[in-house]
Amino acid sequence: xxxxxxxxxxxxxxxxxxxxxxxxxxxxxxxxxxxxxxxxxxxxxxxxxxxxxxxxxxxxxxxxxxxxxxxxxxxxxxxxxxxxxxxxxxxxxxxxxxxxxxxxxxxxxxxxxxxxxxxxxxxxxxxxxxxxxxxxxxxxxxxxxxxxxxxxxxxxxxxxxxxxxxxxxxxxxxxxxxxxxxxxxxxxxxxxxxxxxxxxxxxxxxxxxxxxxxxxxxxxxxxxxxxxxxxxxxxxxxxxxxxxxxxxxxxxxxxxxxxxxxxxxxxxxxxxxxxxxxxxxxxxxxxxxxxxxxxxxxxxxxxxxxxxxxxxxxxxxxxxxxxxxxxxxxxxxxxxxxxxxxxxxxxxxxxxxxxxxxxxxxxxxxxxxxxxxxxxxxxxxxxxxxxxxxxxxxxxxxxxxxxxxxxxxxxxxxxxxxxxxxxxxxxxxxxxxxxxxxxxxxxxxxxxxxxxxxxxxxxxxxxxxxxxxxxxxxxxxxxxxxxxxxx
Numbered sequence: 001x002x003x004x005x006x007x008x009x010x011x012x013x014x015x016x017x018x019x020x021x022x023x024x025x026x027x028x029x030x031x032x033x034x035x036x037x038x039x040x041x042x043x044x045x046x047x048x049x050x051x052x053x054x055x056x057x058x059x060x061x062x063x064x065x066x067x068x069x070x071x072x073x074x075x076x077x078x079x080x081x082x083x084x085x086x087x088x089x090x091x092x093x094x095x096x097x098x099x100x101x102x103x104x105x106x107x108x109x110x111x112x113x114x115x116x117x118x119x120x121x122x123x124x125x126x127x128x129x130x131x132x133x134x135x136x137x138x139x140x141x142x143x144x145x146x147x148x149x150x151x152x153x154x155x156x157x158x159x160x161x162x163x164x165x166x167x168x169x170x171x172x173x174x175x176x177x178x179x180x181x182x183x184x185x186x187x188x189x190x191x192x193x194x195x196x197x198x199x200x201x202x203x204x205x206x207x208x209x210x211x212x213x214x215x216x217x218x219x220x221x222x223x224x225x226x227x228x229x230x231x232x233x234x235x236x237x238x239x240x241x242x243x244x245x246x247x248x249x250x251x252x253x254x255x256x257x258x259x260x261x262x263x264x265x266x267x268x269x270x271x272x273x274x275x276x277x278x279x280x281x282x283x284x285x286x287x288x289x290x291x292x293x294x295x296x297x298x299x300x301x302x303x304x305x306x307x308x309x310x311x312x313x314x315x316x317x318x319x320x321x322x323x324x325x326x327x328x329x330x331x332x333x334x335x336x337x338x339x340x341x342x343x344x345x346x347x348x349x350x351x352x353x354x355x356x357x358x359x360x361x362x363x364x365x366x367x368x369x370x371x372x373x374x375x376x377x378x379x380x381x382x383x384x385x386x387x388x389x390x391x392x393x394x395x396x397x398x399x400x401x402x403x404x405x406x407x408x409x410x411x412x413x414x415x416x417x418x419x420x421x422x423x424x425x426x427x428x429x430x431x432x433x434x435x436x437x438x439x440x441x442x443x444x445x446x447x448x449x450x451x452x453x454x455x456x457x458x459x460x461x462x463x464x465x466x467x468x469x470x471x472x473x474x475x476x477x478x479x480x481x482x483x484x485x486x487x
Contacts, residue, residue, distance in 0.1 A: 001075060002083050004066055006059035007048040008038065017043055019055060021063060023087070028080040032087065034059065058179070094177060094187060096135045097127070100169050112273050114249075122165035125158070137173065142193040149196065160199035160476070164422045167191050171442055192440070196424070196476050205343040206350035209404045212397060214334045221329075233326020235292050237344050241397065242289035244281075244366045244390050245345030248323055249316040254306040256298070259285070268368050269316075274421075281368040284387040286394055348393055354405050356392040366390060419444050424475040429454040429468050436468075440475075447472060451485060462487060 002025035008017035009031070017038050020031040036059065042052030050056055066087050075083055100123045107116040127133050129148045145163070152159040170191060177186040207215070216238060220230035240246050249269045258265050268279035285293065298308045313319045324340050331337045349367060352358040358366075366386040396402065419425065421443050427450040429437040437457035444450050450472050458468065470483040 001070055002080075004063045006034075006050055006056070006063065008043055008050065009048070011040070015040055019050060019059060021059065021066070023080070023084055025075070025078070025080045025083045030080050030084050032084060034062065094137045094173070096137045096140060096169075096173075097123075097133070099137075099173050103169050103172060110273060114270065115273075118161060119165045119169070122158075122162035123169075125152075125162055126166060137187045140170075140190060141188070142190040145190055145194045149194070153197070156200040158199075159197050163194070163196045164476070167196070167424070168422055168442065191424070198477060205339070205346040207337070207339055207343050207347045209351070209355075209397070209402075211334060211337045212347060213401075215330060215337060216398070218330050218333045229322055229326035230329045231326070233323050233328070233341075234330050235295065236323045237327055237341060238292055239289060240341070241344045241348050242286055242292075242390070242394050243283050244368070244386060245348035246283070247345065248320040248341060251307060252309050252313075252316040252319045255304050256306050259293075259306055262290075271368075271370055275370050279368060279370070281386075282383040283390070284383075286391060288394055288398065351393050351396055351404070352389055355396050355402070356389060358389050358392075362386075362389055419446055419450075419474070421445050423477065425450055426473040426475055427451070427454050428471045428473075429458055430471065431458075431462065431466065431468055447481070447483065451483060455485070455487070458487070 002023055004024075005022045006019060007022050008019055011017055017040075019034045019036040019038060021034060023030045023032060036055045038050060038052045038055055042050060042055060044051050050059070069087060070083075073086075075086070078086070100119075104116050104119050104123070107119065126148060127135060129151055130139070130144075145166075149159065149163055152162060170187070170189065174187050174189055216234065218234065220228060220234060223230070236248065236251065239251065240248075243264065246266070247268070247270065250266050253269060254264075254266060262285050263282055264285055265280065265282045268281065270279075272279040296307045296309065298305050298310070300308070300311070303310065309319050313322065320341065327339065327341055331339060345367070349363050352363050352366060353360065362385065366389050423444075424440070424442055425444045426440040427438065428435055436459065437454045439450070439453050439457070444453075451470050454470060455468075462468075464487055466487050468485055468487065470485065472481050472483065473479070
């Protein structure tokens with residue numbers, strides 16, 4: 001196999017040296033030009049060896065990549081030119097498929113199982129569109145993505161979700177392989193010319209109060225099975241709506257230590273990996289629902305799990321599927337009702353806001369949404385307001401026959417202080433109506449991060465206490481917000 005080494009050639013008129021990768025193959029030598037240049041102090045005196053630590057680090061990375069390419073094929077019979085051509089092409093043609101696979105595997109290793117599934121589905125759909133199971137970054141240009149997104153136009157959610165997933169993979173790959181400071185662009189960014197459409201606004205999934213009460217009044221059919229699904233679906237739905245709309249995965253993964261003296265605590269699986277507080281929440285278990293919970297408590301002293309769902313089901317997805325089968329079977333006994341488990345969380349929120357006089361902030365808190373992020377980190381949280389609201393919801397559903405007030409929510413001004421790191425954000429800084437700084441990328445979690453990034457880009461020519469105006473655009477959502485700050 002060929003051997004590689006970084007070295008310089010003759011000195012240029014300005015006293016600098018161009019750095020090359022020397023390729024030796026079958027006793028013949030060729031040189032591959034790199035973008036790096038060193039001055040005389042960066043070269044070992046009397047030799048062609050490089051001493052500049054930064055350049056040494058960069059060339060080592062490039063040589064390592066070259067060796068990885070060479071190890072993928074048998075080059076023993078190749079000519080020197082064939083080897084150098086292969087290395088040059090390989091440098092520009094990185095496998096998107098391989099990179100995406102490693103990216104998703106890393107997500108899985110971090111416990112982001114559901115997110116990893118979304119990313120996997122997005123990549124699989126991309127491969128199906130391209131009619132191949134092996135895609136290179138060089139093929140994925142803006143026209144390719146425009147065509148792919150067009151093929152997703154008939155979907156309600158995937159037309160936004162899938163492109164955002166793929167764009168995030170691109171973002172990480174560009175960060176890893178490109179070196180803009182040294183003009184090394186191995187992966188071009190096609191997303192600046194691509195518009196990702198918004199997903200369709202989902203229908204409100206809350207169950208009308210009359211049908212909800214009918215659902216819980218149904219007596220499940222007698223069954224010869226030890227664990228009848230009708231009973232399971234109805235019971236788990238009741239547990240959820242009596243515990244602030246908790247998800248099935250959080251029940252399935254609950255450990256015995258999470259229930260203590262009537263208090264159940266958990267880290268919400270959906271958001272714990274993206275929140276500083278690990279999506280921690282505490283729920284006071286109402287005496288009303290405790291008998292239903294006790295029915296499913298694990299009796300296996302050696303088992304770490306709180307519930308016995310693990311005795312017959314291996315994954316949270318299979319548990320959720322069984323619960324939904326049971327719910328569907330109950331729905332067949334209620335005229336006009338067709339729903340699934342997710343609707344019970346929506347129903348808790350709707351009843352809390354419409355019929356229990358809760359504010360939207362109260363509802364978000366009870367649902368364990370990621371509101372007031374910094375306050376959650378620095379403040380010892382009092383969860384009792386959510387407990388009192390939860391009791392009101394239970395009282396309204398099971399201990400009254402009142403009809404829902406069905407209040408019409410006031411129109412809320414569209415703001416987006418709550419940014420998603422996956423949204424493409426464009427920020428612009430102005431002074432006296434002139435743009436003086438701009439940034440367009442993903443990765444921002446809040447408005448302050450965008451403004452701080454722009455502040456760092458503002459030239460020093462402006463005196464202290466100067467006022468600057470900021471225009472922040474959520475490109476994916478089509479929303480614009482304006483701000484003003486002083487230096």
